[in-house]
Amino acid sequence: MPEVIGRSVPRADGPGKVTGQTLYTADIEHKGMLHAAILRSPVPAGKIVRLNVDKARQMPGVKAVVTAADVPNVRAGWALFDTPMFARDEVLFEGEPIAAVAATTLAQSRAAVAAIELEIQEIPPVGDIDMALAAGARLIHPKLAQYGSVPGIVFNREGNVACKYAYEEPGVDEAFARADRIIEDTYDFGRQYQGYLEPKGTVVQYRDGRYTVQSGHQYVFNLRDRLAQFLQIKPSDVRVQGMAIGGGFGGKLDFGPEPYAAVLAKATGKPVKLIFSREEDLLAATVREGARVRVRSALDKDGNIIGREFFTDHDNGAYSGELILMAGLALMFCRGVYRTGPIRTQFRLIYTNTSPTGAYRGVSGVPMISAIECHMDHIARELGVDPRAYRLAHTLNNNEKLPNGQMLHDAAILMEAYAEIEKIAPWEEMKRTKKPLEGVAIGSTVWLTNPLPASATVKLNEDGSAHVLSGTCDIGTGAMAQGVVGIVAQTLGLDPANVHVVQPDTDVAAYDGGSQGSRTTRAVGRAAEHAAIEVRQKVLDAAAPLMQTEAARLTLSGGKIHDIEDPGKAIGLTDILMMGAFASGPIVGTGKHAEQPIPFDPGCAAGLAFPTLPTPTYHVHMAKVAVCPMTGNVEVKRYIVAQEVGKALNPQGISGQIQGGVAQGIGYALHEGLRVKDGRYMERSLEAYRLPLAVDIPEVEAIILEHPADEGPFGAKGTAEPPIVLAPAVIHNAIYDAIGVPLNSIPLTPENILEALERRKSA
């Protein structure tokens, strides 16, 4: 039996996906199923003056039309309860749901949506964070102070600021007062659409007083809880069955079409399918938030950073989701992975009359880390020193602290990562061989793993195969289809082909934090490992009497139970299951995983949802770009990643995450723009919102560094989220190197770049 861990075993769900047999939400059909459509606000802000659905109710095929009048008058939310299901008296963003229709056919429900009479008295939108923060700005949520919130999380809210966190170490002003020079940058970051290929969708049934929701969803328990909030029912009255999911990247962690389909299913007594059109999905997606980061560093005469200010403002959109929980990231990332003096930092999440923002791979950290990395290049250039050398001289070493008080015991892994990249792309040679308008850049960071708890059940079948039940899905990363399958196969000595992952189901599985923040392999993997160990023990216990020996002398591998002290003696696993199960009962194991708090100085991090970085991982990225002088377009010529992963359970799966994450980062830096003008998105289709193509992305070179973590399954840490985090800044800095002109925004358009080249020419 070859080792499973560390081998690139193909994903278990590959054949189903490659033949089109895998069932996604849109592929579901039930008898009598109706098709739904949503009426959405056509304006970013206004008062609903008239809403009349009488005519729509009379349209052919229409079975139900529902509005705010038909649902509990409550506000729901992940952390802060500010979100109504339907706009009631006012609309706060373009695309906000106002009514929903179910009809026999989709065309009928859409026709009925068009027949709803809606009159809105438009109000000039608070379209961006500057407008929202301006003195005398109209309050988007005048009753903000009265909204409920999840207990246990402390955050300040005031005016148009949904969440504010500030912290200061002593000595910042003194550092700036004695600084040899001060370098300040302000960076603007655009929104980024997750761009998953499968638009959001759901099928909901209401039977026996309970809702059954089928959705490709990242976090079925969060969805269950949100539905319970909106519908004012017990969470256990909702059953969410996860379907295969066509990409998520953080965009499918909260509610989407589900509450609307649920209300319609109850109103009609029929299964209701609601699939978003692409335009609707884009309009209503909780995209990566736009942000403005101001970073200011005080330098002494030797170029050491002796003090820093880091102020980061993030666009919440009209309602809050997960981002309120991200305030602590400002504290963790304001230093980057470099030594600074004392820091002063502030995070604000600001309401605007725009589509609500949310998690996208690298949630809220992408603008923060991008700002630090761009600022580091700027400092190096001001000082006239090499940006890589400057980084190396100031990078944190083992046992140095982050501003939240957390010790990085193994930060020297960063040096190893630099060294590994140096082996295949020596920095001086990269610089020397640059042609005109080519640029190179390198950057580094630390990243965290989502700390939510996990559970798993492993059930051994009579034929010697196993099923793994958990509350999370394989979002595409292979964390379940390769990671968890491998962990269970290895632990039970099974062929990975005989380990099957069951789709998540809130009625079947215990609570789980979902597929997000690189947690699945680590947290669900650990839970599954515990469950498999329990199963193994039960197998050996059942085998012992049959083999007339003690369980302690037995091992399980290759589908057989062996006696360690008598290698010739073995019995088949299936024999045990047939005979043993009769005596001992079916064999099932359960496991769980919860993150243990990291010892740290909580003084400055008190009250934060994430006070520490569970299992920090270390990352260095390098890029080479070429700028076209004719058009301002950028070609990424080479991209190298050195990433520390704990233990690479499946190297192919990990390099796939690195390549995919970097591609999204390159897309964000260069191709994807989601601009807001007067509260509305300018890009509203996949023609305008350009996802990168095969011809746009180089073959990303992935170097995997292993430093097994004690508490991870087989030493594994989280891997899937971080590859995106450095890419935007590294591309940005490589362009800076190519053209010699700083450009303080991401994404960078050919327009920005060509204009900068013209400026350089005329200067």
Next chain:
Amino acid sequence: MKINLKVNGILEEVEVDASAVLLDVLRDKLHLTGTKEGCREGECGACTVLIDGQPVDSCLYSAAAAANAEIETVEGISANGLSAIQKAMVEEGGIQCGFCTPGIVMTLTALLRQNADPTPQDVAVALNGNICRCTGYSRIVSATLKAAKNAMAQKAGDAHA
């Protein structure tokens, strides 16, 4: 109107609207749900099928116009087990979420029929009309090259046998 569609070699009579696009007929009338809807505007390629051997966005193609043509969907090319490109996609890790995969498999099936020995650039250009948000494309390209190599080796083997 009633039309006859020849899908994966089987003639099917379906009632369609004159404005119907092929994607809806395949998914809703013929229940061939392997073909995916990703954008409905010809940008993502998730709905790619082959019409007379050429990849076409079925979301933009008139169903009525497809009458009398040879239509192939992912179900058709999977009928006798995994094809060379499907096998290579699984082995090389060219799949993540899988939603773009059937469309990509169809485009690459057409490519390999027309070009038995493509370069990485040939593969990337062939995929201009197919978006994959998960993989960064590298493993899809390497899977295609592997499938081509395997097919050529098999052919050489057959010739010797």
Next chain:
Amino acid sequence: MSPTRPLILLPPSGKRQVTVMDFIYAQKLEEALDALRSQAGRAKVLAGGTDLMIQIARGEKQPQALIFIGQLKDDLATISLSQDGYLNIGALVTHRQICADRHIQANYPALATASASVGGWQTQSVGTLAGNICNASPAADTIPPLLVHEAVVTVQSAARGLRDVLLEHFITGRRQIAIENDEMVVGITLAPPPADTADAYLKVGRRKAMEVAIAGLAMRLTMAGPETVGELRVATCATGPVSRRASEVEALFSGQKLTNELVTQGASLLGRMIQPIDDTRASAEYRKLVIPKLFRGAVLECLAKLGIAISGLEKS
């Protein structure tokens, strides 16, 4: 905080209601022409449908009948060369066929480049050159190369037979063409290029493919001597409501010695002549900046294809 518009009615989200009544399969060209005549403007001709089907789905076009000409391949899907070197491209010739045609690659490579940049393979499989022209988008890639080759469009009707019209006259405005209700395009003809001629099509997009042109420029350069221009033709797209030749720029070059100064002069005149707009794809300002650079790039590409090196001609 005063209200702006009092009443807003929302269009249906996503898919629009559509009402296409008839689908007519033309088995012969004559049947298509007869159907066009009898429908009297209510019908649209359907070939690949890559533009038309989405326009119908969005409710932008609401024909009462579609006349499908896809079965007229024997008549219309051919690329043929006359004895005197004229190239005829039938109305059903797809972009994919254009890209693969050796005669086009050798004599009108700018057209092959343009067709290769229309969408992806899926669009090029069924999308036709004639369709690209008839859609008459200001950003259509194939129009500038066809303009610099002075393409002639042949239209036919049951009542009046065949009629030839210069492409320049055929496209009359943004998404407007000079065609009668009972007429359809049956082919496009290109004259053989003179000796010592090269062409180029340069396109600006944010990605390397799948882009509606932010700006495009086609050039045809014929040299009369080692450094002397015989004729330079240039046309742009996405720089105004209609793609047009820039005759003032062309006139500057006729019979002139090709110098760096002259190229600079031509480029900047072209930049002043175009009338681009701001749209979601790019600003007018960027288009004004980029077009002169494309002009210079196209001159250099043409010279490179001709194997001519002119000293002093700067790259940018």
